[in-house]
Amino acid sequence: MLKDHIEKIVNILSEKLKTNKSIFYYVVPIISVLGLLFFINSKAMFSNSGDMKIRSTPLNEIQVTDSLHAKILSRKYNPITKTVEFIIYTEDSNNIDKKDLKFELREQESPNVVIPTRYQKIDANYYVILANVKKNWNVLSLSFGYESADNSSMNEDLEDIDIDNLDTSTKDKKSLVSVVRIYSDANDIKSSSFLTEKKKSKYISEIMDLEIDFINKDIDKLNKKIEEDNSKMKDAESKIVELKNDIRYQTESEKNTTEANITKLKNLISSTRDLGEKRVDRVKELKEKINKLEQKKMDFGV
Structure with missing residues (x-):
């Protein structure tokens, strides 16, 4: 945060001032400028975002x-x-x-x-x-x-x-x-x-970094979903084993109900696996997109 950076710089200047009195005439203007920056940014530093109603179009939303x-x-x-x-x-x-x-x-x-x-x-x-x-x-x-x-x-x-x-x-x-x-x-x-x-080359580098950052966030979300899918399939597989172990002690009508539940769980595993594979493919595609953006940054940026 700007506040932390300003405090750090002021502390360094204070120490220098103690050991070298001649830099006093340079330190005072610098501290004045830093104070101005701190004042200008104080609203952003201390405002309570929970009380504010933000009216902005979200970033990276088509x-x-x-x-x-x-x-x-x-x-x-x-x-x-x-x-x-x-x-x-x-x-x-x-x-x-x-x-x-x-x-x-x-x-x-x-x-x-x-x-x-x-x-x-x-x-x-x-x-x-x-x-x-x-x-x-x-x-x-x-x-x-x-x-x-x-x-x-x-x-x-x-x-x-x-x-x-x-x-x-x-x-x-x-x-x-x-x-x-x-x-x-x-x-x-x-x-x-x-x-x-800035110059166009500088903007190209900045834009590629922005796009890459957004893509990495999408990849993180997809990986989290993939983990949830894997956990869901493991839970369903464990439940199937449990139901199969209990089926020997059930009546005919109970067996029919259990078999129906096992079928539902198998369908759930199948659909979840298909969805997970699509997500894995999407992650691969996004990683390839990052490579393309990195290449564009090298070719046209700085």
């Missing part, structure tokens, strides 16, 4: 409208420069003309004002969008789609949108078509006082 598929991979905010950065993934099989997306950023408190944005198109699928926002913003709405023939201004604003439902598939024909809308809450954004616009 949003769909018409043929456009999109997801947000990262959202960051520099509290010093008031800069926000969004990294998004998009895919549109119908975009034969390879049109670039157009972006419109708005803030909940001033929904009629379009905030100027700048962006880098990293490759056919990834965009990095940056903008400077006001100091005390609450919820940002990033809309993107294709520019329509009708260039009249957008009348729909955040006041007309049910933010609690986070409808990311709203279609706006006023200026953009096939619109995906992504929301970002001020309480659900990564704060980075050193956030600056």
Whole structure:
């Protein structure tokens, strides 16, 4: 955490000051800057997230409208420069003309004002969008789609949108078509006082790392499910052995019931095994995807 890093640096500077009085004139400005960073980030450090209602589109969750598929991979905010950065993934099989997306950023408190944005198109699928926002913003709405023939201004604003439902598939024909809308809450954004616009190669490396991290999380979830499947099959196999041992002491009607239960357990084992095999195959596929992303990072990143 930033708080811990600042405290560590201050302690080191304090020790240096004790042994070398001449560095006093350098230490004071440094401590002042660190204090400013601490103050700026204090809201994120001490806010009680349990009491806050977060209104953000989840990271790495595909949003769909018409043929456009999109997801947000990262959202960051520099509290010093008031800069926000969004990294998004998009895919549109119908975009034969390879049109670039157009972006419109708005803030909940001033929904009629379009905030100027700048962006880098990293490759056919990834965009990095940056903008400077006001100091005390609450919820940002990033809309993107294709520019329509009708260039009249957008009348729909955040006041007309049910933010609690986070409808990311709203279609706006006023200026953009096939619109995906992504929301970002001020309480659900990564704060980075050193956030600056980077070169494309740097972004490629960052994006590949983000995708790999998300895939590893998916692999962990699948492996957990595979373990649960194996445990379920072992329990079912043990129960079958138990039922078979008891069957010699049962009446004919009881035997019929037991045989039916054994059949159900065998079916459960079979279906669970099939599902487990699919999950194992999916893990292999995801690991292969990681290798491809690592290769892309080496080829185009730094």
